[in-house]
Amino acid sequence: MNFQLTEEHLAVRQAAREFAQTELLPGVIERDEHQIFPAEQIKKMGELGFMGMMVSPEYGGSGMDTISYVLAMEEISKVDASASVCMSVNNSLVCWGLETFGTEEQKRKYLPRLAKGEIIGAFCLSEPEAGSDATSQRTTAIDMGDYYLLNGTKNWITNGNSASVYIVIAQTYPEKRHKGINALIVERDTPGFVVGKKENKLGIRGSDTHSLMFTDVKVPKANRIGEDGFGFTFAMETLNGGRIGIAAQALGIASGAYELALKYSKERKAFGQEIHKHQAIAFKLADMATQIEAARLLCLKAAYLKDEHADYAHASAMAKLFASQVAMDVTTEAVQIHGGYGYVKEFHVERLMRDAKITQIYEGTSEIQKIVISRGLLK
Ligand code: CAA
DSSP states (O other): OOOOOOHHHHHHHHHHHHHIIIIISTTHHHHHHHTOOOHHHHHHHHHTTOSSTTSOGGGTSOOOOHHHHHHHHHHHHHHOHHHHHHHHIIIIIIIIHHHHHSOHHHHHHHHHHHHTTSSOEEEEOOBTTBSSOTTOOOOEEEEOSSEEEEEEEEEEEETTTTOSEEEEEEESOGGGGGGGEEEEEEETTOTTEEEEEEOOOSSOTTSOEEEEEEEEEEEEGGGBOSSTTBHHHHHHHHHHHHHHHHHHHHHHHHHHHHHHHHHHHHHOEETTEEGGGSHHHHHHHHHHHHHHHHHHHHHHHHHHHHHTTOOOHHHHHHHHHHHHHHHHHHHHHHHHHHGGGGGSGGGSHHHHHHHHHHTTTTTSOHHHHHHHHHHHHHO
């Protein structure tokens, strides 16, 4: 077993770290406060190869492994989880899904621009009445011969207003339940497609989360991903990888908060000495560092299994379950270490604490991860 990162991995991590510190840190508080999508920053992330990290160079991507993706996600998420969720959805749910299951024509048409961040993708599964229970899709895709007629509403869609390409999951044969679902590529300007309300969120406020409405939208058959009825499997397989990205996001939020708390504890004095010299604070820092290290190992293990083409659904759910709990615990302690300063915006940790919560909700709640893990155990 080798715990050593390669030179290439270290270089990717360093590049992501530098980018986050120089390009994302300035303005992150303002973007959070005013719910501003980091459009310019995402463009630059695309130019640096962070938006299509695992896409093969043949389709315009960086051709990197999932471990590199985890390392970059951690660094970006330390500073700006709104930028990193956009990155994660584009990489894992859109690019990976398209490259793995799309037709050659679909890959050539969409991947190069998505991978370079020239356009952004969105993954549309959740509905007002189908969140965790993803088989209960109400959006319909009726087979009209050459095209599908798409009708319905999607909720909580990350990149909802900034995307140009949407992968929409919809029911074609309701009687077949999950085997009657399709995944369709819908382009932004298709008639009948409307971007709805923007959500005013607790955290990741710079990311644009919208509802989407589809009214008699005609989607060519050529835009279906996989065989007829493959849509649910497509969504599940894609989410297995997506959960590694969100686990890495949670890890980054935790490690970002920890680094700030560590720094603060060396600067702040109380009762005549720096606060890290008090055991009350030192023990908190020890617990935080230990939790983060364990979360990192779970993320890297899931990434490794994926890169090895082994079964990783179980490992990615474990990584997400654990890392998102660590994100909540560590950010809460980081605020505590900062005392009153932790409760105000200038010190970043209050934002990281707000951002942490979503990692226990999207791409499957913690309870969903436990379903995936327990079913894996009982297989
Ligand atoms: N990987 C591969 N296949 C899976 C799978 C997985 N993790 N989980 C289920 N499946 C397959 C099953 O094998 C089964 O296939 P067969 O019939 O061929 O055997 C099929 O899917 C149905 O499985 P179940 O009977 O277990 O289905 P279920 O209805 O009991 O529940 C679930 C399955 C795991 C709970 C699923 O509904 C689920 O994952 N729900 C959560 C959905 C989710 O994560 N939503 C997040 C939205 S996307 C998002 O948040 C993106 C963003 O913007 C950031």
